[in-house]
Amino acid sequence: MRLRETASKTTSDPEAPDRGGQASPPMLKTGWVSAENTCASSGSFTYIRPGFDWTASDCYLFDIDGTLLNSRDAVHYHAFHHAVSAVFGREFRLDGVPVHGNTDVGILRAYLEQADMPEVEWRSRLPQALELMSAEVERNARDLCPDVCPGIPELLVRLTNQRKLLGVASGNLERVGWAKLNAGGLRRHFSFGAFSGTLEKRDDVIAHGVQQARRLRGSGTTVCVVGDTPADIRSAHVNGVPAIAVATGIYGIEELIACNPEMCVSCCDDLLRA
Numbered sequence: 001m002r003l004r005e006t007a008s009k010t011t012s013d014p015e016a017p018d019r020g021g022q023a024s025p026p027m028l029k030t031g032w033v034s035a036e037n038t039c040a041s042s043g044s045f046t047y048i049r050p051g052f053d054w055t056a057s058d059c060y061l062f063d064i065d066g067t068l069l070n071s072r073d074a075v076h077y078h079a080f081h082h083a084v085s086a087v088f089g090r091e092f093r094l095d096g097v098p099v100h101g102n103t104d105v106g107i108l109r110a111y112l113e114q115a116d117m118p119e120v121e122w123r124s125r126l127p128q129a130l131e132l133m134s135a136e137v138e139r140n141a142r143d144l145c146p147d148v149c150p151g152i153p154e155l156l157v158r159l160t161n162q163r164k165l166l167g168v169a170s171g172n173l174e175r176v177g178w179a180k181l182n183a184g185g186l187r188r189h190f191s192f193g194a195f196s197g198t199l200e201k202r203d204d205v206i207a208h209g210v211q212q213a214r215r216l217r218g219s220g221t222t223v224c225v226v227g228d229t230p231a232d233i234r235s236a237h238v239n240g241v242p243a244i245a246v247a248t249g250i251y252g253i254e255e256l257i258a259c260n261p262e263m264c265v266s267c268c269d270d271l272l273r274a
Contacts, residue, residue: 045253046274047264054244054263054274057224059165059213061194061206064177066100066228066249068168069146069184076176079136080107083129088122090115100250101231103171103196103205104133130197134175144183149248151268156189158272165217168193169209169225171202191216206235224262233259244271 048054062068084092090112097110108129112122137144159166166189170177174195181187194209206225214221225236228249233256236243245256245264256264265271 043266044270044273045247045264045266046270047253047257047261048274049262052242052262054224054271055162056222057164057242058217058221059167059223060159061167061169061209061213061223061225062190063225063227063229063232064168064170064172064180066251067149067226067232067246068152068186069148069180070248071144071146071180073143073145075137075140075144076172076180078140079133079176080104082136083132084108084111086132087125087129088112088117090117101171101202101229103200103202104173104176105130105196105200106171106202109200130173134173137173137176137179141179141183144180146180146184148184148186149246149267151270151272152186155268155272156186160189165213165221166190167209167213168195169206169227170194171196171205173197202231202235203238206232206239206241210239210241228256230255230259233261246271 065071081092084090092111094107094111097107097114099107102110105126108126109119112119156166168177168181168190170193172180172195174193174197177193177195178187181190192209192212194205194212196205199205199208209225210223213223223241224244225232225241226244226246227233227236228246229251233243233245237260242262245259245261246267247253247256247264248267253264253266263271263274265274
């Protein structure tokens with residue numbers, strides 16, 4: 001299915017693939033690639049699955065990188081380098097390492113496996129590496145330069161005014177994720193967060209976010225995931241909740257639509273207009 005982007009386009013495709021079938025895990029893009037595919041450059045686009053009401057959920061779980069903001073600095077990247085050098089005595093390289101849609105722990109695992117270091121050698125040292133990464137980001141927090149994605153501040157205020165519960169579900173380590181949100185002026189909007197660290201897989205991060213939402217608001221709380229990667233969409237569906245995909249990261253609209261989200265927009269400006 002090829003989708004044309006226009007100045008203002010909304011589509012509802014009854015022939016979108018049914019997610020009831022078994023979907024293959026999405027391929028994660030490799031390397032530390034910056035997001036070019038923002039609303040300002042890609043135009044306006046809105047896809048909604050027939051019958052889906054994006055405003056109906058009680059809680060919204062937002063990914064951070066590529067969804068709420070894009071980092072225009074190397075603080076997080078250098079924290080990986082510092083930890084890998086100090087703890088494992090290696091030079092951290094991302095050639096061929098899946099990054100986008102992965103978690104910090106998953107990125108470290110992929111790097112160490114590519115470096116032919118057996119898990120029995122690195123697993124016991126992983127907590128030390130994660131602590132060093134978190135401390136390094138906090139130490140250099142003044143150098144964080146996040147660009148908040150289009151429409152995000154307005155969207156968060158609107159959802160808060162509607163008494164929606166807002167959380168983050170991110171592959172970042174907890175202290176790293178909160179540092180980025182503080183730098184972007186977004187921390188105050190969120191009641192809770194689910195992060196990598198003790199959790200390696202994004203499916204488990206989303207599951208933890210859903211569990212927290214239902215502890216806070218009750219077992220019947222409905223949850224929607226907002227993310228910018230195929231992994232966000234897949235993990236939302238694995239956990240039985242809908243996904244809104246935003247093309248403000250490195251994945252384009254066609255790549256996201258192919259993963260069958262309930263909704264897909266160029267950016268959250270389009271979500272506000274939907």
